[in-house]
Amino acid sequence: MVRSATHTVPALHAQGLHVHMGSHQLLHGVSVQLPAQQWTAIVGPNGAGKSTLLRALAGLHPRKGWRGQVDLLGQPLGDWPAKARARTLSWMGQNEAVSQELCSYDVVMLGRLPHQAWLAPPSAQDHAIVKACLHTTQAWDWRHRPLAELSGGERQRVLLARALAVQAQVLLMDEPLANLDPPHQSEWMDTAKALVAQGHTVVSVLHELSIALQSDHMVVMQMGAVLHQGATDDAATHAALEVVFDRRIRIRQIEGMWMALPG
Amino acid sequence: MQPRHFDGGRLAAAIEMIQRLREGCAWAALLWALVAGAVHAADVTLTAQKDDRGRPVAMAQPPQRIVSLLPSLTETVCALGACDKLVGVDRYSNWPKNLHATLPVLGGGMDPHVEAIVALKPDVVLLSNASRVVERLEALGLRTVTLEPRTQADVHRVLHSIGLLLGLPPEQGAEREWQRLQAGVEAAAQSVPTAVHGARVYFEVSRGPYAAGPSSFIGELLTRMHVGNVVPADRGPFPRLNPEFILRARPDVILMGNHSMQLAHAYPGWATLDAVKHQRVCAFNAEDSTTVVRPGPRMDEAARIIARCLVEKAPRRAP
Amino acid sequence: MSNVSKAVVRSRWLAVVLLAATAVLVVLGACVGSTGWESVWRMRSDPVAQQIVWDIRFPRTLGAWLAGALLGLAGAVAQGLFRNPLADPYLLGSASGAALGGAAAMVLSGTAAIGMEWMQRLGMTGMAFAGAALAVLLTLTLAQGVQNSLRMLLAGVVVGVVLGAVRDMLELRYPDILQPMKAFSLGSTAFIGWPACLLMVTAWTVCALAAWSLARVLDGLTLGESTAASLGLPLGPMRAGLIAVMALATGTAVAQTGLIAFVGLAAPHLVRSIVSVGHARSTLLSSLMGGVVLLTADILARWLMAPEELPVGVLTALLGGSYLLWLMHRGHAVRQARG
Numbered sequence: 020m021v022r023s024a025t026h027t028v029p030a031l032h033a034q035g036l037h038v039h040m041g042s043h044q045l046l047h048g049v050s051v052q053l054p055a056q057q058w059t060a061i062v063g064p065n066g067a068g069k070s071t072l073l074r075a076l077a078g079l080h081p082r083k084g085w086r087g088q089v090d091l092l093g094q095p096l097g098d099w100p101a102k103a104r105a106r107t108l109s110w111m112g113q114n115e116a117v118s119q120e121l122c123s124y125d126v127v128m129l130g131r132l133p134h135q136a137w138l139a140p141p142s143a144q145d146h147a148i149v150k151a152c153l154h155t156t157q158a159w160d161w162r163h164r165p166l167a168e169l170s171g172g173e174r175q176r177v178l179l180a181r182a183l184a185v186q187a188q189v190l191l192m193d194e195p196l197a198n199l200d201p202p203h204q205s206e207w208m209d210t211a212k213a214l215v216a217q218g219h220t221v222v223s224v225l226h227e228l229s230i231a232l233q234s235d236h237m238v239v240m241q242m243g244a245v246l247h248q249g250a251t252d253d254a255a256t257h258a259a260l261e262v263v264f265d266r267r268i269r270i271r272q273i274e275g276m277w278m279a280l281p282g
Numbered sequence: 283m284q285p286r287h288f289d290g291g292r293l294a295a296a297i298e299m300i301q302r303l304r305e306g307c308a309w310a311a312l313l314w315a316l317v318a319g320a321v322h323a324a325d326v327t328l329t330a331q332k333d334d335r336g337r338p339v340a341m342a343q344p345p346q347r348i349v350s351l352l353p354s355l356t357e358t359v360c361a362l363g364a365c366d367k368l369v370g371v372d373r374y375s376n377w378p379k380n381l382h383a384t385l386p387v388l389g390g391g392m393d394p395h396v397e398a399i400v401a402l403k404p405d406v407v408l409l410s411n412a413s414r415v416v417e418r419l420e421a422l423g424l425r426t427v428t429l430e431p432r433t434q435a436d437v438h439r440v441l442h443s444i445g446l447l448l449g450l451p452p453e454q455g456a457e458r459e460w461q462r463l464q465a466g467v468e469a470a471a472q473s474v475p476t477a478v479h480g481a482r483v484y485f486e487v488s489r490g491p492y493a494a495g496p497s498s499f500i501g502e503l504l505t506r507m508h509v510g511n512v513v514p515a516d517r518g519p520f521p522r523l524n525p526e527f528i529l530r531a532r533p534d535v536i537l538m539g540n541h542s543m544q545l546a547h548a549y550p551g552w553a554t555l556d557a558v559k560h561q562r563v564c565a566f567n568a569e570d571s572t573t574v575v576r577p578g579p580r581m582d583e584a585a586r587i588i589a590r591c592l593v594e595k596a597p598r599r600a601p
Numbered sequence: 602m603s604n605v606s607k608a609v610v611r612s613r614w615l616a617v618v619l620l621a622a623t624a625v626l627v628v629l630g631a632c633v634g635s636t637g638w639e640s641v642w643r644m645r646s647d648p649v650a651q652q653i654v655w656d657i658r659f660p661r662t663l664g665a666w667l668a669g670a671l672l673g674l675a676g677a678v679a680q681g682l683f684r685n686p687l688a689d690p691y692l693l694g695s696a697s698g699a700a701l702g703g704a705a706a707m708v709l710s711g712t713a714a715i716g717m718e719w720m721q722r723l724g725m726t727g728m729a730f731a732g733a734a735l736a737v738l739l740t741l742t743l744a745q746g747v748q749n750s751l752r753m754l755l756a757g758v759v760v761g762v763v764l765g766a767v768r769d770m771l772e773l774r775y776p777d778i779l780q781p782m783k784a785f786s787l788g789s790t791a792f793i794g795w796p797a798c799l800l801m802v803t804a805w806t807v808c809a810l811a812a813w814s815l816a817r818v819l820d821g822l823t824l825g826e827s828t829a830a831s832l833g834l835p836l837g838p839m840r841a842g843l844i845a846v847m848a849l850a851t852g853t854a855v856a857q858t859g860l861i862a863f864v865g866l867a868a869p870h871l872v873r874s875i876v877s878v879g880h881a882r883s884t885l886l887s888s889l890m891g892g893v894v895l896l897t898a899d900i901l902a903r904w905l906m907a908p909e910e911l912p913v914g915v916l917t918a919l920l921g922g923s924y925l926l927w928l929m930h931r932g933h934a935v936r937q938a939r940g
Contacts, residue, residue, distance in 0.1 A: 105833025
């Protein structure tokens with residue numbers, strides 16, 4: 020696992036983040052630093068607040084629902100103009116209600132919105148990028164079929180392509196492997212690593228621990244707080260993982276790769 | 283001196299004084315009536331000069347081609363002898379009887395055939411102010427007069443308005459017709475025996491029950507027939523009542539319009555009503571119904587229909 | 602990529618077809634009315650016939666198309682904004698508001714209340730429009746802004762029901778207005794003159810331009826609200842703009858023709874069944890489709906039982922509804938066959 024040199028400015032930096040919905044407190048004073056040009060995995064049991072943290076880092080919570088500070092590439096999130104932020108930060112949600120009538124190509128093309136002038140039609144470059152992204156996620160073959168006609172895995176790959184089409188420096192993805200079968204899961208992992216190698220930052224909330232263990236950096240969450248954050252290969256990180264899952268897992272190295280085995 | 287008893291001379295003088303007083307009063311009353319009548323007539327002549335929108339009714343030349351989209355206005359025009367000037371009527375104008383056979387029917391008052399009206403090239407269109415088509419016709423360059431009689435006073439005023447429109451002097455046209463109508467209503471009222479006076483009547487206009495209150499046209503006729511209305515005066519012309527209220531009010535006679543309760547489908551609990559048990563119910567057919575409900579120059583006929591019903595069905599009070 | 606532009610080419614063809622249909626229907630509309638074809642033949646010699654065709658039939662025909670175009674536009678915006686294929690332009694209570702405004706206008710004109718002259722000058726049209734606009738404002742106030750679609754929908758339903766009840770009370774108190782209100786509810790193009798057409802053209806131009814420039818947010822919303830926000834779209838102000846477009850278009854149409862059902866609901870579906878393009882194009886196509894549907898219904902309403910007129914709303918429901926039923930049946934059969 021090659022670890023790229025840590026950039027001085029973290030891609031995303033949250034300080035004292037409190038998020039609540041109504042009277043229910045979702046995150047309790049979370050502080051994280053997500054290093055740039057690395058792949059960070061956010062893991063934890065159900066209800067730990069992983070998706071909430073990701074949404075807060077993307078700036079998607081209503082303003083009165085959270086307090087604290089979030090910096091994107093060193094600048095407070097609120098200071099970023101909307102379009103510049105949209106070009107810099109790409110977010111892919113979990114179970115978003117997507118209109119099923121659009122064809123895959125149009126869905127991916129919507130990812131180019133932050134780059135398009137207000138009333139301008141898609142340019143040749145937009146078309147080229149959409150094509151490349153669809154090839155990357157191997158969804159090119161059904162680019163003309165509406166989402167309603169695709170299987171869960173095919174649909175997920177189209178949505179991934181949409182997130183890639185933004186060509187943002189920072190990618191935030193919530194459960195990107197949902198509905199994907201193992202070959203496509205490892206393809207996603209390869210894509211993430213390739214992006215990191217090209218200088219992007221990837222942050223993903225993952226349930227699949229074995230895949231998460233291949234990341235560069237890990238944030239372990241429990242009950243709305245961060246239990247541990249650090250390099251994935253660290254023994255401390257492994258220990259935190261075992262704690263957070265009630266010691267029902269064992270982290271072991273098999274053929275040079277760390278795996279999570281049921282305990 | 284003269285004896286202090288009431289002697290014949292003083293009596294005669296007293297009687298003469300009383301007689302003089304009576305005459306004087308009678309003259310005063312007559313004078314008062316004349317003045318009041320004149321004032322009232324002047325009143326109605328004044329208000330009759332404007333239609334329901336406040337626009338003057340009279341035209342430079344009396345119209346020769348008239349379209350009427352309201353049945354009471356059709357009847358008023360014909361009552362004033364200008365039936366031959368009508369070139370088109372609405373579908374609800376059913377009197378005089380042969381109108382629909384001879385004249386084009388132009389739809390209803392609310393949804394008339396605008397094109398057909400324009401094609402007839404009328405000098406004036408008579409219709410109710412409630413219709414949206416007034417603005418449309420005005421925009422197309424047609425002259426409109428909006429009138430809608432709702433009470434007896436309205437009938438008087440509308441008679442004068444149409445008379446003004448037709449260029450008839452009031453004594454020969456509107457006022458003469460009005461006096462005739464009044465005489466007819468009086469005659470109908472006279473035909474109601476005294477034993478029936480004060481009977482309490484319930485007039486149902488349509489199923490609901492929607493009753494005719496004393497301030498409506500029908501209510502006014504009932505008052506002139508010397509009978510009472512179970513509906514209190516402060517309820518407006520056509521209140522929708524709780525059937526309980528009628529049950530409690532125990533009317534002596536029930537009059538039913540065409541679209542109202544049929545005896546076979548009476549409201550729950552009404553079978554116990556005296557009027558229902560003893561069949562003191564007048565059910566008007568469609569034609570009589572429209573005559574009674576429509577405020578217009580057939581109010582004498584309306585009064586006759588109601589009087590006939592009261593004579594037949596109302597209970598006689600023991601003297 | 603060629604398939605994507607195929608959809609664009611198809612949408613252009615659809616636009617051409619709809620415009621051609623409009624031209625044919627306008628000519629047909631000028632020939633149909635309670636005085637029949639004669640008016641057209643006699644146009645040259647008879648000034649009254651000319652007035653009939655020019656001042657009555659033409660504005661009615663164009664007015665019907667414009668009202669349908671406004672409703673189709675509003676319907677497309679509503680379905681995109683609420684991401685619900687059952688959405689129609691009357692969702693935010695504008696229908697009930699317009700009907701209440703019309704009822705109030707009728708009551709005032711009948712009772713000649715003093716001090717309300719300015720209301721009387723507005724006339725039924727102005728009052729209906731004001732009623733629609735106020736109802737939408739009330740809905741937005743109740744929903745506390747445009748952020749939450751579900752809250753807006755609920756508030757719209759509540760406002761619609763409450764205003765409808767107020768109107769029922771007015772009709773009870775003044776039963777004279779029952780018949781004209783019934784006529785208003787069924788819809789009619791009989792009251793449209795040239796000034797009304799001018800008004801509708803202005804409204805349509807404004808709404809079409811605004812909807813076209815704001816269509817981007819409708820496209821983004823198809824991915825879900827959070828994703829749309831993450832793509833940098835200013836959801837709040839753009840939503841408010843689209844709701845204003847909806848209210849203006851619906852209010853204008855309803856004020857002139859009364860409550861015509863189904864055009865706003867059916868037109869976007871009809872367009873989507875033929876071609877699948879982004880919201881900028883599909884909104885404008887829905888507008889053209891709405892115009893064609895309403896104009897067809899209006900011509901049939903004037904023609905089928907001439908010289909009597911059928912209520913337009915009944916015919917739009919029959920036309921639009923039958924076509925949609927057939928579409929659903931066909932779609933269902935295809936899905937069944939696919940297994």
